[in-house]
Amino acid sequence: MKSFGGFVIKEFNHIFRDRRTMLVLFGIPVAQLLIFGYVVTNEFRNFRIAIFDMSQDEVTRELTGKILSSGYFILDESLTSTDGIDEAFKKGHIKEVVIFGQGFGKRLEKEGLATVQVIADASDANTANLLVNYTNGIIQDFAIRYRPAPAHPPAIRIEERMIYNAELKGVYMFVPGTMALILMLVSAMMTSISIAREKEMGTLEVLLISPLKPYHIIAGKVIPYVVLSFINAVVILLLGFFVFGMPVRGSLALLLSESLLFISLALSLGIFISTLAGTQQVAMFISMFALMLPTLLLSGFIFPVENMPLILQWISALMPPKYFITIIKDIMLKGSGLEFVWEETLILAGMTLLFIFLSVRRFKTRFV
Amino acid sequence: MKAAVDVRQISKSFKGLQALKEATLEVRPSEIFGLVGPDGAGKTTLFRILVSLLLPDGGSATILGHDTQKDYKMIRRITGYMPGRFSLYHDLTVSENLSFFASIFGTTVRENYHLIRDIYGPLEPFAHRQAGKLSGGMKQKLALSCALIHNPSLLVLDEPTTGVDAVSRKEFWEMLAVRRAEGITILVSTPYMDEAALCDRVALIQNGRIMGIDHPDGLVKAFPWPLYAVASEMMYPLPGHLKEFHLTRSAYRFGDRIHLALREDDPESVESFLRSKGHTKISLSSCKPGIEDCFMELMVNGQH
């Protein structure tokens, strides 16, 4: 055990001594999250919208006032016919059109049901989704206050229709997505590079010659990164929660355990990569192209998987981050328990075991 | 006497290129055995096989009676290995490197400090300097300390003096002599022919083939031709002219002389031949061959 402890201490020394490693470990995750977050929240000010009010009564005017005073929206133009809608979108100034049906106030009075249509430009899917949700929220709020009588449920029915992109992905994509990306980056890339560095420097030869067993070497390399990645995961969750108001509806313990599982998976992938790569450069290259890009592009982080060609959907099914993102989204947003995410968890666990198995088989006590 | 290292007909190929051709050698206990040859001769390959990092294609080897393939765990305990390029952690300090290598062998620096006192002592003022910032000679001393800290019976040193200046090289060999006196067996490789004279026995290796094994004196005595050191007023064309002479076996530049090996011992005819080529101030004296003479002779011999 003495020899193993010495190994772990040495790894921590490497990490704490190298400013670049420290930056990748802690600087980049925070920066990335803040940038994503800033970009997303910043967009939620002063969006230009158009309003087509067919009814022009007191209720619609009040509701319009509510929408425009929310701070999220600015009225770009008031439309007078349905023909103007397409035109308005094409000019590119507006992101959303709110349409009040004829006799809105009267119908609400009489029938307790009125229709408002919200049309959003979904060429930027996440933004459109957020816009519609905010509009939705304002109208719901209005509806409850407008008719607080508990006898009837909120009486305005909202009819949403997305144009340019029929299906949209979730609002809070960026926190889970960033978390997957960062854990992948930190865990897989840093471990693969650190093992490759030992190969390059020739120190691995001496380690292999020593009485240390291969699993000692692997575990010694991995443990510091498990600790650091886990701290990272917690930092991201805290930032998500406090800065961006990302809810945690499900069990925190489950959330952290799933994070730990994903970290293990990323680390085993990192080790596997290092068995393929002879130099730090190659390790970096493989990590970037085999892990980072797919995480960004194929996991559903940026582009919805459902809209991909079938072949890319299959490839996406092989991407570990996809399952992780699904799991944490479900836990955080839906409050799902293990009974709902066990399939994804099982897949991640299986992948982890597979890579550990492959790594141990490839990580030989000899060179050839 | 039982051999400390026993290598029998080891062969190894990489991608169709034969790195070792049935190499056979014996290292006796407590001797400094030198493996001398240029880059690409097969020195590193042989060492890696011995310390169980590589498996040979054919042949077998034992270290202190342990088979390098079957008992590799034992081999790794009793061997101190210093790969080429010194293999230190450049971002760790001098003392961190030493403690680390002690810890992975399950020992501590304090426990075995007596083994390295003379080598590590001069480094102690720099204990908190990062290893990457040491000079070549100091890195070399630190790497040797790290290889010795677990009290190995056998030291395997792969080109420990390459890229190190002449002063550090000399000191390094002095340190090896001390280890030998303590009973450690040392197997060391070098591309510098002059270092062969500092070994108890040497194997000359070229193109994966061991060309000769003996005491340095024995190798030199086996040099088959009379050898002369020749100089004249015109040093540049001298080797070329000597090669034209019909009794010349070989003529190579050595420092400020040409070493001339003759098929027949007839120095007078050499002198008159050189005079006929216009050389003046000819100096021709019988000289003792060195390892480098032997190496080149064996290289040429092997090609025929």
Place this chain on the structure above:
Amino acid sequence: MDSIEQVIRARDLTKRFDSFTANDRLSFDVYRGEIFGFLGANGAGKTTAIRILCGLSKPTSGEVSVAGYDVYHQTEQIKEHIGYMSQRFSLYEDLTVGENFRFYAGIYGLPVRTIRPRMDEMLRSLGIGHLKGQLIASLPLGWKQKLAFSVAVFHKPSIVFLDEPTGGVDPITRRQFWELIYEAARGGITVFVTTHYMDEAEYCDRVSIMVDGRIETIGPPAFLKEKHQAASMEQVFLKLARKRQNEREPQ
């Protein structure tokens, strides 16, 4: 000696990095066609000096000219008139022999019609005319070094800098390499060479030995051996370098 052209002329060449003086008032000349050995222990300041002489960095003070050009202001001209080869950087492994020649000749602006005949002649004199289409990676180390040298002198520079050109090769190849050096020197190219092999120091016309950033001694090998009462250049080197160590680290 005024009739002999100086290819390198250095007067009080000094280079400081912060408080550290890497080159301390180096003064020396290197003459046309001579083989000049530039020796010194690791860290003595050789690399710094070579970088300055090649126009890659500027001295802190001193007067230095290479091939008649000033190292402060005429580095572009210097680069055109020198050749350089080191053990670490030589030829592109994934290009053929011919491609390497054409590439380097192109850099120095040699016209295509001179490249071809000169390359063919050079390869023929090395006895490897048939290897023109071979990848560098497939050649033995000794050949690579000879080719790297030929490439370095291909544009007929006034001076060629060789930084440990013979590391790791077998003794016969090493000597063949030196024959190339002699030939280049006879052809009027000045050779400026560093080496760890002390017997190679004896092959030089003149040698300087640097210790701690200073030129400790300079002269023909025979003169130095006599001056320092040593049997070989190795002993001269050890005497000078050890003296420094004893001064610096009193026991």
